[in-house]
Amino acid sequence: MNFKDRYAIVGIGYTPQGRVPDRTALSFYLEACANAIMDAGLERKDIDGLMCYRQFPQRPGEEEVTSYLVAQQLGLRPNVLSQEATCARSHFHHAIGVLEAGLCNYVVLSYADNSLLGTSNPHQPYSDKAVFGQFGAAGDYAMAARRAMHTLPTGPETWQEIAVTQRKWANLNPKAIMYDRPLTYEDYYHSKWVVEPLRLVDCCLINDGGRACVITSLERARDLKNPPAVIMGLGQHNPSWDIRQSTCMDGPTGAKIAGRQAFEMAGVTTDDIDACQIYDCFTYTVEITLQDYGFFAPGEGKDWFKDGHAAPGGALPVNTSGGQLSEAYFMGLTPITEAAMQLTGRCGDRQLGPKTGTKTPEIILCSDNGGILQTHSSVILRGL
Amino acid sequence: MIQMTYKKPLPWPNPDTKTFWDGCRQHELQFQKCFPCGHVRWPASIICPMCYSKETEWIKASGKGTVYTYAVYHQAFHPSFEKDIPYVTAIIKLAEGPHFLSNIVGCRSDEVYCDMPVEVTWEDVDEAFSLPKFKPDT
Numbered sequence: 386m387n388f389k390d391r392y393a394i395v396g397i398g399y400t401p402q403g404r405v406p407d408r409t410a411l412s413f414y415l416e417a418c419a420n421a422i423m424d425a426g427l428e429r430k431d432i433d434g435l436m437c438y439r440q441f442p443q444r445p446g447e448e449e450v451t452s453y454l455v456a457q458q459l460g461l462r463p464n465v466l467s468q469e470a471t472c473a474r475s476h477f478h479h480a481i482g483v484l485e486a487g488l489c490n491y492v493v494l495s496y497a498d499n500s501l502l503g504t505s506n507p508h509q510p511y512s513d514k515a516v517f518g519q520f521g522a523a524g525d526y527a528m529a530a531r532r533a534m535h536t537l538p539t540g541p542e543t544w545q546e547i548a549v550t551q552r553k554w555a556n557l558n559p560k561a562i563m564y565d566r567p568l569t570y571e572d573y574y575h576s577k578w579v580v581e582p583l584r585l586v587d588c589c590l591i592n593d594g595g596r597a598c599v600i601t602s603l604e605r606a607r608d609l610k611n612p613p614a615v616i617m618g619l620g621q622h623n624p625s626w627d628i629r630q631s632t633c634m635d636g637p638t639g640a641k642i643a644g645r646q647a648f649e650m651a652g653v654t655t656d657d658i659d660a661c662q663i664y665d666c667f668t669y670t671v672e673i674t675l676q677d678y679g680f681f682a683p684g685e686g687k688d689w690f691k692d693g694h695a696a697p698g699g700a701l702p703v704n705t706s707g708g709q710l711s712e713a714y715f716m717g718l719t720p721i722t723e724a725a726m727q728l729t730g731r732c733g734d735r736q737l738g739p740k741t742g743t744k745t746p747e748i749i750l751c752s753d754n755g756g757i758l759q760t761h762s763s764v765i766l767r768g769l
Numbered sequence: 770m771i772q773m774t775y776k777k778p779l780p781w782p783n784p785d786t787k788t789f790w791d792g793c794r795q796h797e798l799q800f801q802k803c804f805p806c807g808h809v810r811w812p813a814s815i816i817c818p819m820c821y822s823k824e825t826e827w828i829k830a831s832g833k834g835t836v837y838t839y840a841v842y843h844q845a846f847h848p849s850f851e852k853d854i855p856y857v858t859a860i861i862k863l864a865e866g867p868h869f870l871s872n873i874v875g876c877r878s879d880e881v882y883c884d885m886p887v888e889v890t891w892e893d894v895d896e897a898f899s900l901p902k903f904k905p906d907t
Contacts, residue, residue: 513786513812515778516900517872519858520846527840528860535838535883581841581855629860629870630811634838 393606393613394725396425402594402713403562413497413595421597426610434492439469472755497595525757527580529634530669538684544668545573546690553696555707557735563711587668589709596715614725618765620646628757639761640677647763659746660702662720664754698742717753724749728768776849785813798830811867832889834863875904
């Protein structure tokens with residue numbers, strides 16, 4: 386099925402983000418969703434689909450944040466309700482599927498957390514990994530990055546460019562957690578190891594807050610108050626294999642096939658892309674994703690990023706809010722909402738175009754990625 | 770050597786992995802080999818992911834392999850690993866095929882490299898469990 390140019394993002398919801406004390410995870414969901422609905426000029430009675438990203442274990446004293454609870458507290462009775470169990474990242478396919486099937490007219494997609502409130506539930510699911518001291522996404526991505534250092538010309542010289550580039554964008558974004566914290570190449574090498582070869586500045590932020598967006602048909606979008614960010618192309622591919630069994634951690638990852646699907650649906654190539662918003666759990670993720678999309682040959686990321694190619698004033702801006710490395714972490718909603726905001730000209734000092742010495746964007750490519758490079762989705766948006 | 774005060778997370782055998790961990794107790798690294806197609810698999814599971822056959826045998830692996838990739842921990846994400854820092858976790862590409870996550874021991878963390886030849890060495894952590902770790906194969 387080809388649904389090019391038939392659906393659009395029409396509303397974005399932000400919340401306070403960063404260190405925001407005395408707030409439950411649920412409260413950020415509610416605020417983000419309500420803001421997205423109001424931003425679209427819709428009312429709660431209009432919303433008939435609610436989809437939530439996966440939720441990490443709740444904090445002591447808080448109810449588990451389910452999509453039921455979010456719907457209840459927003460006064461919604463949707464026809465379709467869903468929530469990721471892991472990180473499958475196929476929300477846009479689900480949303481468009483239910484819109485296409487006529488089950489829904491307006492779908493809200495959301496993620497929120499209160500990650501900084503303290504220790505999460507200590508009863509993590511059992512994994513053999515912990516027996517050998519392998520913990521968290523940083524440990525697994527460190528292995529992916531290390532393998533890439535072995536098979537490609539890559540390493541800190543590439544990743545420093547990504548960290549510094551994204552920080553420059555964050556320094557233009559007052560909402561970004563790292564807004565007033567410049568990052569130099571020297572700072573990069575002074576950043577402490579999280580799991581070698583990944584330093585703290587290679588890792589995404591951990592923050593409180595939430596983000597949401599509203600998706601509807603382009604036909605309905607035309608009646609709403611915001612200009613739409615039109616979905617030109619979608620792709621999804623899931624290598625699925627855990628890091629322990631993966632043989633694609635150094636590429637091609639799921640981005641290769643997902644990207645090709647999205648480009649084919651949209652009828653565009655990398656040459657038509659004016660900016661990229663790339664899921665950036667780690668610097669290395671940005672490199673391997675752009676490489677798999679075909680923006681540069683394997684191992685040529687260092688040269689591609691240098692001299693501010695993806696920074697303010699550069700030829701191909703990447704992660705213009707600062708991304709998850711320097712703005713805030715909201716899973717795939719950090720990149721996708723930034724793309725929609727840029728295409729609708731709502732980005733203030735970081736707005737692509739004359740203000741930042743870049744091309745006014747017509748088409749933006751976004752990625753989302755789950756697990757440890759186990760799932761990948763690509764979304765190409767355009768302005769109208 | 771039995772460590773009486775072992776505080777790290779222990780294996781938790783299940784119906785799929787019990788044979789593996791029982792083998793480890795005997796210092797034997799065992800994996801399932803599919804009868805029809807010969808694929809050697811890990812993690813343990815009821816069917817072959819290549820041909821869907823349930824016919825399988827457990828084979829004893831040589832314990833030799835190479836480092837596919839690795840990570841160096843400079844901070845502990847669980848207090849029981851604090852004294853080991855810096856320690857190395859690695860994915861071992863075993864001679865028989867499977868990839869297995871373990872630790873590299875017997876050398877400094879900065880001596881480990883991808884494709885490094887390694888061999889199994891056993892750590893008896895308590896009465897019930899022995900863990901397969903890997904050391905440089907010289």
